[in-house]
Amino acid sequence: MADALKIGIAGLGTVGSSLVRILGERANELARTCGRPITITAVSARDKSRDRGVDLSAIQWFDSAVEMANTADIDVFVELMGGAEGAADQSVRAALSRGLHVVTANKALLARCGVELAVMAxxxxxxxNYEAAVAGGIPVIKALRESLTGNTVSRVYGIMNGTCNYILTRMEKEGLSFEACLKEAQHLGYAEADPTFDIEGNDTAHKLAILTTLAFGTQIAADEIYLEGISNISIEDIQAAADLGYRIKLLGVALRTDTGIEQRVHPTMVPHDSVIAQVDGVTNAVAIESDILGELLMVGPGAGGNATASAVLGDIADIAKSRPGAQRVPVLGNPASTLAPYTQAQMQSHEGGYFIRLTVLDRAGVFADVATRMADNGISLESIVQRAKGSETDSKTIILVTHATTEQSVRQAVDAIKSGTYLAGEPQVIRIERPKAF
Amino acid sequence: MADALKIGIAGLGTVGSSLVRILGERANELARTCGRPITITAVSARDKSRDRGVDLSAIQWFDSAVEMANTADIDVFVELMGGAEGAADQSVRAALSRGLHVVTANKALLARCGVELAVMAxxxxxxxNYEAAVAGGIPVIKALRESLTGNTVSRVYGIMNGTCNYILTRMEKEGLSFEACLKEAQHLGYAEADPTFDIEGNDTAHKLAILTTLAFGTQIAADEIYLEGISNISIEDIQAAADLGYRIKLLGVALRTDTGIEQRVHPTMVPHDSVIAQVDGVTNAVAIESDILGELLMVGPGAGGNATASAVLGDIADIAKSRPGAQRVPVLGNPASTLAPYTQAQMQSHEGGYFIRLTVLDRAGVFADVATRMADNGISLESIVQRAKGSETDSKTIILVTHATTEQSVRQAVDAIKSGTYLAGEPQVIRIERPKAF
Structure with missing residues (x-):
């Protein structure tokens, strides 16, 4: 049997501790499968005294991840600290400078400077390797980077934030408000005390930026993602969506258009009978549409110590199975030096169907005016429904679903409607996304 | 750039011709991604004169695949002929004997002698590499063989035959009979003129046998799979399933039990709100449940020239990206010499829920007798429904859904019911399978 693969783990939170435990418990099976033992020779974390439920006494301890990356006797540096800057960034660079392999779960770091790191590697x-950085245990990096080699990808999209999907699912199933479901998610540990990063879509955007570069061979452009969170989705939207045969999901979507790459994260209506519509709770799902393979959808756990540790372990095992220096898998799917400049498609040019919900005063002529504004902007309608809002109010709800049109047309039509005097609330606009095959 | 990877393709049907075309069209992109060109230096097929829509004039032609495997100047032998024996078998063995890498889409060959071939390799x-052998374009081999390294798999199951899933979907959506939908599938090219191999479950069994060895580290045992096809599923079953919140799919299921591995292929009721229940038409889906990752479901095209060619191309690219002899990915997930003997769990011990549909004469006491037979065998019921069959007959339908029980109990109960005098038709028994997470 070949020499052991020596790994150093920086960060011993939930994922790091799971990984240490699993590498200990499965040492024999892993050595058999990989053709050599995998040995933890170094670890690093902030607090040496904390009990993590695993025995670290035989492993060299570093207070500094950077020092470990610079000096430890290791083949692979495993970065599980998180954070786009600081120690995570410095230690990964230090490790790559030494020619060490790196495995990381750090989406923020990759979204910020993944191309630089790829060039170094x-x-x-x-x-x-960074399978755990996007959609936790779902092997979407491997699918894009390896399985789809030779394919031209046209669109990649998915449910990549468990917190948002949990909240939207609970709102639909229980008829509860966004605020109530967020509190519940926080109570269950599915949402942070400050949930902004999840519910406003930033977390999804980091993951999407990584998928975009893998899918389209362009530079990473995390800052050029159109972003809308789920905090203004109401129970009325969810119920209206259900009535019309849709469900609302927070999707990250990237697609190639004639004018550039469209990257967006926003609440999205998906047809009720599509497979992705059925993905509930904290579960994640990623779909890839490409020209040779067709459509591929992967569903699984997007977070959690074990699922993430499983993805990290798969990355380590891939390194263990290859002889040192023998693999030429380009970090970002294509060699980093060949990545094309990122050209952003304008959001105004986005084409698709739209759901529009208007709260209007109960007056003659309103329905006709709304329909006229749509027609004026060349928008044809799949359906238009008017409903009373309940006896105690004199307002009504008008719900429109459009056929494919452009963002610009919809914004102009909505602005025209806002210039009238009959609106009794801010219009709600939700984009519709249709899976191609299922 | 490194030397070209030289490949020889045996078999120029739909998949082979697609592959030749794609390797030509995408040569530059593939060379960039893989770090070296991929060049077809040899091909083999039965009829040299047939027009395949691709230019083969610059490529060495072999009438015999075995001769090509033995003598051609190639690094990789790509077997796309199919068939468990004969030229496919002989040529793959010849190629492996020479130390060539092999890529194949041949499930029948692997199901028959995959372990022997793995030992040779x-x-x-x-x-x-054989990603295309199971579920077409879905990268399930890669997931089990690479991503899930270190995981202990508890169950793997899936919709792995597009013909059957198409027929069952059409029966449900259109209310048509099995025979009508089979004819339609044949007309559309989704079913063979002799559809036996698909509709009786043999095709699914071959794929399942391969997944079982990857999931559980046991020898391949394709002959020890419990098999039931879909030809006796009636529109009544499908409608009753829908009423009770289920859909009927032909699943291949393998799981680890206390007494051995359970491998079975049969029509199966899955809960309507599970993700896999939503997988319609010719689309395939495979789910894997494991202890660290949790549940993973992959959905995509299970057949077709392009989807299959994409999987074959991914396998070739994996070889192109590694230096010669540098990869140690065990063919069947674990080194072939360490695979455990296969121990078959007895079907009688199978545990799960059951759907039972009885056509009975409209007599007093029948309903009570049926309920008593169930209770006698320790079977508790989730639901029991009695329905008139329409005014022109004096028979009724009784539909039972059981809680978890054993195959033996159900067979004994059904035998007891058959020993009565009130049955007006053969009882229908369909097993229920519940996804764990979604």
Whole structure:
């Protein structure tokens, strides 16, 4: 049997502790499958005294991840600290500079400077694996980076934030408000005390930026993602969506258009009978549409210590199975030096169907005016429904679902409607996304 | 750039011709991604004169695949002929004997002698890749063989035959009979003129046998799979399933039990709100339940020239990205010499819920007798419904859904019911399978 693969783990939170435990418990099976033992020779974390439920006494301890990356006797540096800057960034660079392989779960770091890191890794002939960075245990990086080699991807999209999907699912199933479901998610540990990063879509955007570069061979452009969170989705939207045969999900979507790459994160209506519509709770799902394979959808756990540790372990095992320096998998699917500049498609040019919900005063002529504004902007309607809002109010709800049109047309039509005097609330606009095959 | 990877393709049907075309059209992109060109230097097929829509004039032609495997100047032998024996078998063995890497889409060959071939490959340090052999374009082999390394799998199951899923979907959506939908599938090219191999479950069984060995580290045992096809599923079953909140799918299921591995292929009721229940038409889906990752479901095209060619191309690209002899991915997930003997769990011990549909004469006491037979065998019921069959007959339908029980109990109860005098038709028994997480 070949020499052991020596790994150093920086960060011993939930994922890091799970990984240490699993590498200990499964040492024999892993050595058999990989053709050599995998040995933890170094670890690093902030607090040495904390009890993590795993025995670290035989492993060299570093207070500093950077020092570990610079000096430890390791083949692979496993970064599980998180954070786009600081120690995570410095230690990964230090490890790559030494020619060490790197495995990381750090989406923020990759979204910020993944191309730079890829260049470093490829110059040194090192592997940089990051399956856990997007959609937890779902092997979407491997699918895009390896399985789909030779395919031209047209669209990649998915449910990549468990917190948002949990909240939207509970709102639909229990008829509860956004605020009530958020509190519940916080109570269950599915949402942070400050949930902004999840519910406003930033977390999804980091993951989407990584998928975009893998799918389209362009530079990473996390800052050029159109972003809308779920905090203004109401129970009325969810019920109206259900009535019309749709469900609302927070999707990250990237697609190639004639004018550039469209990257967006927003609440999205998906047809009720599509497979992705059925993905509930904290579960994640990612779909990839490509020209040779067709459509591929993967569903699984997007977070959690074990699921994330499983993805990290798969990345480590891939390194263990190859002889040192023998693999040439480009970090971002294509060699980092060949990535094309990112050209952003304008959001105004986005084409698709739209759901529009208007709260209007109960007056003659309103319905006709709304329909006219749509027609004026060349928008044809799949359906238009008017409903009373209940006896105690004199307002009504008008719900429109459009056929494919442009963002610009919809914004102009809505602005025209807002210039009238009959609106009794802010219009709600939700984009519709249709899976191609299922 | 490194030397070209030289491949020989045996078999130029739909998949082979697609592959030749794609390798030509995408040569530059593939060379960039893989770090070296991929060049077809040899091909083999039965009829040299047939027009396949691709230019083969610059490629060495072999009338015999075995001769090509034995003598051509190639690094990778790509077997796309099919068939468990004969030329496919002989040529793959010849290629592996020479230490060539092999890529194949041949499920029948692997189900019959995959372990032997794996031993040969591993002795020579050659790779044997076969992503296309199971569920077409869905990267389930890669997920089990690579991503899930270190996980203990508890169950793997899926919709792996597009013909059956198409027929069952059409029966449900259109209310048509099995025979009518089969004819339609044949007309559309989704079913063979002799559809036996698909509709009786043999095709699914071959795929399941391969997944079982990957999931559980046991020898391949394709002959020890419990098999029931879909030809006796009636529109009544499908409608009753829908009323009770289920859909009927032909599933291949393998799971680890206390007494051995359970492998079975049969029509199965899955809960209507599960994700896999939503997988319609010719689309395939495979679910894997494991202890660290949790549940993973992959959905995509299970057949077709392009989807299959995409999987074959991914396998070739994996070889192109690694230096010769540098990869140690065990062919069947675990080194072939360490695979455990296969121990078959007895079907009688199978545990799960059951759907039972009885056509009975409209007599007093029948309903009570049926309920008593169930109770006598320790079967508790989730629901029991009695329905008139329409005014022109004096028979009724009784539909039972059981809580978890054993195959033996159900067979004994049904035998007891058959020993009565009130049955007006053969009882229908369909097993229920419940996804764990979604």
């Amino acid at each position: 490829e110059e040194k002939g090192a592997l940089l | 591993e002795e020579k340090g050659a790779l044997l």
